[in-house]
Amino acid sequence: MSNYAIETVGLNYNFGAQAVVKNLSLQVPKGSIYGFLGPNGAGKTTTIKILLNLLQSPSDQVFIFGKEINSNRIASLKRMGSLVEQPAIYGHLTGKENLLNRCILLGIRKSKCAEMLSLVGLTDAANKKAGKYSLGMKQRLGIALALISDPELLLLDEPTNGLDPNGIIEIRNLMIDLTAKHGKTILVSSHLLAEIERTATHVGIINKGELLFQGTIGALQDLSKPAVKIETDHQEKAISILKNEGIETTPIDELTFSIAYIDKAAMGKINTLLVNNGVSVYSISKERKDLENLFLDITSKN
Numbered sequence: 001m002s003n004y005a006i007e008t009v010g011l012n013y014n015f016g017a018q019a020v021v022k023n024l025s026l027q028v029p030k031g032s033i034y035g036f037l038g039p040n041g042a043g044k045t046t047t048i049k050i051l052l053n054l055l056q057s058p059s060d061q062v063f064i065f066g067k068e069i070n071s072n073r074i075a076s077l078k079r080m081g082s083l084v085e086q087p088a089i090y091g092h093l094t095g096k097e098n099l100l101n102r103c104i105l106l107g108i109r110k111s112k113c114a115e116m117l118s119l120v121g122l123t124d125a126a127n128k129k130a131g132k133y134s135l136g137m138k139q140r141l142g143i144a145l146a147l148i149s150d151p152e153l154l155l156l157d158e159p160t161n162g163l164d165p166n167g168i169i170e171i172r173n174l175m176i177d178l179t180a181k182h183g184k185t186i187l188v189s190s191h192l193l194a195e196i197e198r199t200a201t202h203v204g205i206i207n208k209g210e211l212l213f214q215g216t217i218g219a220l221q222d223l224s225k226p227a228v229k230i231e232t233d234h235q236e237k238a239i240s241i242l243k244n245e246g247i248e249t250t251p252i253d254e255l256t257f258s259i260a261y262i263d264k265a266a267m268g269k270i271n272t273l274l275v276n277n278g279v280s281v282y283s284i285s286k287e288r289k290d291l292e293n294l295f296l297d298i299t300s301k302n
């Protein structure tokens, strides 16, 4: 049995002559929050539409819970819920009526509505017209609609787009709840790493249709090599001492420069070396490149 909720194997997709998805091999582990990241136009929405079989993939390139999607279309779709682009909400109906409508359409028991409203934190706004909802509330109603048939896998295309910080936090907490307490797997796309780095367990970064990184959020963090910022009373002298030892330095301002972190012992030796040569070391601090910069680095390389 596959450990992946989603697996694509060398997936390719073209719009006419334009190759939009190129040899994409995604592996989304069951129970994960998989952050699907890439700048605008990278191919995220196209990929999500392929995963939902809204666009047809070549055979044997997309597997949902281990089953090839084209030959298991209905069974695969039953296991997935999605929010792609704007949620399909009737503004003249209340949140509850929107959900009731969906229950009737899908033959689901009506009591599921109250359950979903509570799950997405809309119980108090159940009888308010959805047209009057804030953007964040509309997104949450969209997620409730996607969850009503109790799918194991949720695909969310930029669900925090246009939301204020509170709305972003609400969606973030909801995603954590859905995986931790309800056993769901979530693939969530975004063009901002900062928006999902606190929730995602795994990350796939694409640009121009190509997968540039895939792994756990920890593995991505490990890629950001720490630098060490050194502040002294004599910048020029300190730099020249380190240069003699073959250590590259990057000046930051008049008193401060940085070097690449080596290890604890080496940092201790560098400190001693400077002090023994008459340089006063005011501070030494290790700084990790933030993930957003790392993301920009990765996506600017292809």
Ligand SMILES: Nc1ncnc2c1ncn2[C@@H]1O[C@H](COP(=O)(O)OP(=O)(O)OP(=O)(O)O)[C@@H](O)[C@H]1O
Binding pocket: 015, 020, 038, 039, 040, 041, 042, 043, 044, 045, 046, 047, 191
């Ligand atoms: N229906 C279509 N017909 C032709 N080209 C399309 C179509 N849909 C998307 N594209 C092109 O495919 C490429 C990828 O678009 P896609 O919407 O998948 O990117 P994205 O990563 O979701 O970007 P965004 O964050 O801007 O939505 C773009 O160059 C886009 O212009």
